[in-house]
Amino acid sequence: MRISQLEGRRVALWGWGREGRAAWRAIREALPGLPLTLFCRADEVDGARGVDPTLVVESGATGERLAAFEVVVKSPGISPYGGAAAAAAARGTRFLGGTALWFAGQAGADGVVAGTACITGTKGKSTTSALMAHLLRAGGHRTALAGNIGLPLLELGDAPADYRVIELSSYQTGDVADSGARPAVAVVLNLFPEHLDWHGSHARYLADKLRLVSDAHPKLVVLNANDPRLATLELPHSEVRWFGSAEGWHLRGDVLFRGMREVMDTATLPLPGRHNRGNLCAALTAIEALGLDAAALAPHAADFASLPHRLQLLGERDGLAWVNDSISTTPQATLAALDCFRDRPVAVLVGGHDRGLDWTGFAGALRDRAPAAVVTMGANGPRIHELLAPLAAGGRFGLGAADGLADAVARARVMLGKGGVVLLSPGAPSFGPYRDYVERGRHFAALAGFDPDAISGIPGLGV
Template identity: 30%
Template sequence: MGSGQVTDWQGKNVTVAGLGVSGIPAAKVLHGLGAKVTVVNDGDDARARAQAADLEALGIAVRLGDGATLPEGTELIVTAPGWKPDKPLFAAAREAGVPVWGDVELAWRLRRPDAAPWLAVTGTNGKTTTVQMLASILEAAGLRTAAVGNIGVSLLDAVLGEEQYDVLAVELSSYQLHWAPSLRAHSAAVLNLAPDHLDWHGSMEAYAADKGRIYEGNHVACVYNVADKATEDLVREADVEEGCRAIGFTLGTPAPSQLGIVEGILVDRAFVEDRHKNAQELAEVSDVNPPAPHNIANALAAAALARAYGVPPKAVRDGLRAFTPDAHRIAHVADLEGVAYVDDSKATNTHAAEASLAAYESIVWIAGGLAKGAVFEELVAKSAKRLRAAVLIGADRGLIREALARHAPEVPVVDLDRTDTGAMLAAVQEARRLAVAGDTVLLAPACASMDMFANYNQRGDAFAEAVRELGAGA
């Protein structure tokens, strides 16, 4: 597999778009390779000026407050993944015939000839968890690996650093895939597809197409979700290496070339001899933490990628047992008076919230925040029978309130007309008042957090703190 390296960066005029977590390392790496680097950035605040000063001290040119103009002589743009494709800078690049790469494309092109293959994961929800599960399984098999990409070690560090890896578990967002035209993974998975980031991509079709890029040129396996036909369609459309296989994962009994569940056991009917007659036991559902349906699906996807790489069954079980989920992902905070309090602040869109709500039978739901253009009709309609009550906070809570009125009119709703950070304590107090023993008070906002909090972590921390305060006063 050729590394596609640009072997001579000396004197090459490269423009880096954005001073973010990917832009600064990219600028430094390219400068170190001898390129003439100019960083352009829309913002011009105190933080940007401090970052610019650090780069200028190295001899890197920085233009603050001017992210729209293509610098004279630019031969390549390396962009931060969040920059929208419709920005004037990219229109100017197209006009001038200048290629645009993202940080992932840059890392892919800078790999050494003997570089570790990539097992890549994308999807609207579950990416981080699946990649972390995959890394845990690979480690259990004795392989040198890391969870990289959107999480963990930066991809540039992983491909250029001292440490030698056998294989990398790579999380990729739709943004990163949009700007990574030559990426070719060993094997890849699209976990699910639901409307998200449509303001960035422009349409659901464009969003799906960018997700589907992860399958292009796969060598061994394209892993798809049997329950989500759109992911299988992307496999059919992909141009893959000869012999690459489509591998499904399902929460039901697996057909040949699938992984699935049989009587509480995760089984493989894809990477076994005579898959029409045989199945290989991998792990028990109870080995998955937490064993909520969507998380079992994540585990199956991780197992499929690991098995595609040749990992033995025992490593799948041991890796899943060793894995602990990140904070704010269906995290059990406390039990008070027979009511469970669960923090899934990471459920920042309707698809994630739907998976979260499906994990419990009787729920007092705390929801709301920034909708990012989402609609809540389907989410509420599917979850109505599980809802005992709802407590709404945040800027776009009215959209959820209207969906509840239409699809779950019998569910009591408390509309807290607040977007201050103290609203979370009030929400938890209301939820406690509404809950009875056996219920779950679930923070699964189905919205982004920036109207009230710095990020979903801070929102989840506020929920956990409010629950602890209730417990102390109980």
């Protein structure tokens, strides 16, 4: 559904964060006379009315109230499986996101949104998106970077670009399919359990994540040959290209290959961890899928600026290196972060919002590659602590329990001593004490003695 098709319908907005405000702005610009109702938090009501006095603003969305509207444009963080949304949908209300509205408005006559590369995956999607945009720009191509990485697509609007690299969370992939438009290229990096509270189950998370390639029918799909869930996909409507396989872009040790051709050594690239160099393979495969010479652009990875809150080396203080990996929201991401520092003593801070993820695999991995210390915190901290206690009792590593991030940092300093790495890689969302992973990462930086403002900006958003 395009924004113009909202004309004459009963329309509401649900959510007043950046995505919600972007949707309001885009609808108001296209349809200034369309009556709009906004459902938002109680503390946002007065601010929303001040921005647009014509808005009917209500706090607390119920199934009955939502069902009064034909279309509800909701923010990505609001699950369509929740009680109010599900009840309204059962009575005929259609729920859309800003991503769906943008894609529908950009589609060509064949349904394809030309020059788009959509990137998703449980981990690595932000780095891969930013890296791909960096490489395209280094080749002289006008490139937009938008989506879940920090710029809503409706804010990007119709800004002219040769290519548009779009990061999508699992909250947004279904929107692309619902838009009726087709991406030119879609990339799926990997699949691990995540966001089970939003999706309701691991099976539904996988299905929702994969709607980008199973239901949106991209012209070309780029998949990770080393992910067992992706390896079994059947996509009859799309051409599939693989990264991580001997026939395509892959790594042999630290050396990057395209098939049998050796391209470059990646050991000195600003991409910490083997998983990030695997993201380079994904980005190059997607660039190739767009019809460009990826091998010619690969050396420009040497100039890539790593993103904040993603294995971000803040610097050294008090004889310790401080690394901010606040975006880590799965145990697998924390293990990948630990692998980057396997040759150094590490105190890792884990825990946060409890989504019910299984940490037994994490505990099992620590039997073979234990850090110097683990400090647990947050709502799921006690559960993780209980799981790790038998290993710690056997002398595999030090184990501490903290009341919050400040306490965790203080305990890590004591447990680690001098000459090691304090690694914030929580493996869990920040909900509760923090608005998002950015606020958590900024607090960590401040506790370590660094300026939060100097470490938080994402370069290259927009065109």
